[in-house]
Amino acid sequence: MRISRKQYFWIIIYFKNIILSFNLSDINPNWTLFLDRDGVINFERNNDYVKSWEEFKFYDESIKALPLLAAKFTTIVVTTNQKGVGKGIMTEESLQTIHHNMVSEIVKLSGRIDHIFYCTDLDNDSINRKPQPGMALQAKQKFPSIDFSKSIMVGNRT
Numbered sequence: 001m002r003i004s005r006k007q008y009f010w011i012i013i014y015f016k017n018i019i020l021s022f023n024l025s026d027i028n029p030n031w032t033l034f035l036d037r038d039g040v041i042n043f044e045r046n047n048d049y050v051k052s053w054e055e056f057k058f059y060d061e062s063i064k065a066l067p068l069l070a071a072k073f074t075t076i077v078v079t080t081n082q083k084g085v086g087k088g089i090m091t092e093e094s095l096q097t098i099h100h101n102m103v104s105e106i107v108k109l110s111g112r113i114d115h116i117f118y119c120t121d122l123d124n125d126s127i128n129r130k131p132q133p134g135m136a137l138q139a140k141q142k143f144p145s146i147d148f149s150k151s152i153m154v155g156n157r158t
Contacts, residue, residue: 016025032143032151033073034136037080037116039156041066041102049084052094053101066111075143078116079135079153092120115142130155 038044043057050056070076078099086089099116106113108156117135119128128134134151 001057016151026071029072029074030145030147030150031073032075032077032139032146034139034151034153035076035078035113036130036153036155037078037102040154041078044156049082049089050098051084053098056098056102058105063106063109063111066106066113067109070110070112074113075114075139075146077139077143078118079115079130079139080116080118081129082118082120083122085118086122095120101146109143115139 035041038050040059041062042050042059044050045055066076082095085095086091095118099118103113103116117138118125119126119135121129123129126132126134128138136148136151140148
């Protein structure tokens, strides 16, 4: 699938929080896309957590972009901090339900997520909490072909 100039700019505008030093057309299938969940794929809840599938709302732009991105990247993973589980505000089972339903909806539209890595740790200095590299290292272990020099991380915070 080829991404048109219009689609290219649409993707760049949507993912405006990152600075790209290359054109999406320069990406070959060896690249990996790391996506944050809340604030990138779905709306964040103001001073709250997405605790159930009923509270999960896709950004229209992300659900449209994911099938286009699936055609460009060999591996697409989600890395998401989920302190709500660690705090006992929601269960890990609820989180799994949200992720299962999210991936199902993405697949229905010809997109894909190859794996979801999440961190429920409360300690902000945990190696597994973003922006620390723990979940990226877990992804590399699960997908040995990941080359961090050919990877993009899309998040809504620095």
